[in-house]
Amino acid sequence: MQPKTLYDKIWDAHLVHEAPGETPLIYIDRHLVHEVTSPQAFEGLRMTGRRPRHPQRTLAVADHNVPTTDRSAGIADPESALQVATLEANAREFGITYLPMDDIRQGIVHIVGPEQGFTLPGSTIVCGDSHTSTHGAFGALAFGIGTSEVEHVLATQTLIMPRSKNMLITVEGTLPFGVTAKDIVLAIIGRIGTAGGTGHVIEYAGSAIRALSMEGRMTICNMSIEAGARAGLIAPDETTFAYVKGRPLAPKGGAWEQAVASWRTLHSDAGAVFDHLVELDAGAIPPLVTWGTSPETVVPISGRVPDPADEPDAQRRAGMERALDYMGLRPGTPMQEVAIDRVFIGSCTNGRIEDLRAAAAIAKGRRVAAHVGAMVVPGSGLVKEQAEAEGLDRIFREAGFEWREPGCSMCLAMNADKLNPGERCASTSNRNFEGRQGRGGRTHLMSPGMAAAAAIAGRLADVRDYQ
Amino acid sequence: MDKFTRLTGVAAPLPMINVDTDMIIPKQFLKTIQRTGLGKNLFDEMRYTQAGEEIPGFVLNKPAYRKAQILIAGANFGCGSSREHAPWALLDFGIRCIIAPSFADIFYNNCFKNGILPIVLPQAEIDKLLDDASRGSNAVITVDLPNQEISGPDGGSIRFDIEPFRKQCLLNGWDDIGLTMRHGGAIDAFEEGRKLAQPWL
């Protein structure tokens, strides 16, 4: 038999229809829905008199608009309130499970899916959200879709989509002290660029990936989209099975054994052909931060703001100049001299328990710099509960961080949490686009430990000096 | 979805690379539960000051381009989020065709679902079109989907590629869900097989 990549295996197992001159039709096992990209899809169903084909294959939760402060009084912003109420009403009308805002299981959709065991190896998972790539950490083919496709999946449980190309990124070796999964993925994006993965599904492999926890693997797959890829994939192994086992929606008993036996076949075969190969040495990755307005603008924390004069390509140079102007940075400035105003620890990239532990380890017994506003936003109610059981909330509070309710929060600033114009933020999220965290706001992406170190220092700082 | 066959209109030049979906439609406008009405906020942060006044230098604010139907853009256009609000905003403004050296995958896909034609061309052709487009309201170009051809104001023409199936869908204004429903039997059969092979899913 022809050796296959992991992506090809999952793809082939989900192919419903393929014909010359037509885009293939693939089956979708799991569908996550949030309030921002779904109202027009449900509206479409109503207008055409269609019903969801399998409502139980869809799980709905509000995350983008929810307040991260006390929720007992509901949502103050009328538009946000309407969007969340619309999701709840649509879920009820179409028979879809909805986790309400006051449910302990509520949280960012990409944290909730894995927590509930809704995310399973070998499945196809979609959501009207680009960071659906997160779920690829389980060896699931998971990708973001648009609202028309949300409607398509609801109505037919399938998607029309072309096959992607295969890219293999191998990260071998041991991560140096102070370096995390976030640094690996920033290093990858810095290497291949934000369009480097376009048209591809990226499989991550190698000893450094294998050594990561599920949390770390999710951080990597999450940012596949920042590398331009359609999805990220990591072959499932014992770490994966241990994470999934016993989750509320995971298979139980005999079905579990049967599932694990099948999941063990989910890996790229020896000799499988990839369209692109990239190799990274884990031992050579330092703690990284971004300096610009694209996730590919990474530099080591020990480095300096780059100089556009060194860029030979005119269009790129203009892009750098624009980014530096927006970011309020001068070429040659050491990154560690860049003072910050705010810190955001959270998001579907770094809002899981391990991320909070890493940040708390730095914050413990220290104080947030007087001029810095820092907040920690757990990715879900369950993450929050776990963190509180471990006393992490106390560590953060005593250090001067705000301890918030779960949601997307200042990752994209659709709720009340946002930067003011000109404010500079050390953030564990995934995008540093202009205005992403609030109009005129300036975002530097980094790992949770680095963000905590920045909070203490009041400027971008090297986490290794705080460990 | 509106059909797309032949489009003759003003082309606006936007030669920036990595125009992301936050630039196309910032998130504060994603709170709508409708598809329409987003055109006035297209490129909001580049188009208006904080006080809401038009920034005269921005291309779509210039008199010649206020009715542009075609956008000539830089590489990796539409990167970032999956928000379909981006094509909805472009469409609501009146843009039916975007020509760039490359597009982000999800955005590219979303265009077709909304009757927008995204065209990929080599940078050299883009540079020529940018030059054409810089002539303001004289920058009328014609995009001919049936013949896969773009003709500029000077009469020259450029061929472009498009997946045949997507072309058919645009030409006919076909709705994807309706098309898929024709494969109901194949979906049923797939689900039956699935119950045996992977009952836990």
Ligand code: SF4
């Ligand atoms: S946390 Fe940020 S990236 Fe993740 S789903 Fe929410 S808004 Fe999107």
